[in-house]
Amino acid sequence: MARFRPRKTLRLFAPLHGDHPAHVPVWKREEQGLSRSLHDRWSALHRHCTDQSSHLRLSRLVRRLTHYDCGVRESALAELELATQLIRTGVHVTFLPESQARTADLECRVGGERFFVEVTTMVGSAERQRLPLRGLDLDEVVGEEEDRGVILTHRILARIRQKAKQLADYCDPVVLGISIPRADLQGDRATRPEEIWLDLKMLAGTVTVLLTKVPTLSAVLISLWDVEPLPSKAGTRLANVEVAERPQHQKAHPRVRLLIQNPLALASLSELQSDSIGQLL
DSSP states (O other), rough: OOOOOOOOOOOOOOOTOOOOOOOOOHHHHHHTTTTHHHHHHHHHHHHHHHHHHHHHHHHHHHHHHTTHHHHHHHHHHHHHHHHHHHHTTTTTEEEOOOOOSSOOEEEEEEETTTEEEEEOOOOTTTTOOOOOTTTGGGSSSSHHHHHHHHHHHHHHHHHHHHHHHTTTOOOOOOEEEEEETTTTTTTTSSSSSOOEOOHHHHHHHHHHHTTTOOTTTEEEEEEEEEEEEEEOOOOOTTTTTEEEEEOTOOTTSSSEEEEEEEEEEESSOOOHHHHHHHOOO
């Protein structure tokens, strides 16, 4: 007897209202669990993106923002924030349709030039255990805080390698945005986050070396919300790296943001694209 593959159907419909975005009353917004600020950012994206694909994805974004799983919520929040910030810098943003094939999240245009953005979040969970890292001799690192910083660096490198495989088929510039809300990668655990000291120059240098081996990535934008930057021991500075540090009390913004461009990218960011992304710092 012939065997048939079960057919999956997907409702590809989202109401479009032209210049009049869908109004969500206060009671409905509270029912969905969105705060006023989140709803305002969502509404701004809804007005900016006029295509049906973006509206469909934005409607799903609301459900993800109120999901019970911390990883799903943080991923949706990072996607919402980065798209909103790109719009503020003058970039036209379109949400790419979700599919079984792994693709980027955003298609961006500025000055007639196109680039793509993939947004990923490193969250972890309360059950995460300290995993041994091959090739890393922790005895050579002095201090427990520095050890955690080195471990975080290696996990960032692993995420870049993973995403580079997903984004290998693009011919236009591709930017990978990595958001790390908690540097200890302990999810939404209620305990106080561990204080993690991070050598930003070592992180930038190791990411640069890795990027030379994955030329399909044009740049990596890393947002770290709760790290403590180690004092710099050297006056040297990499020409392909931009770093922005904010005071610890500015909780509405990441503590550190790094934009690391790939010196050997197959499709490098143009000057206009680089300036637009640099404004995010």
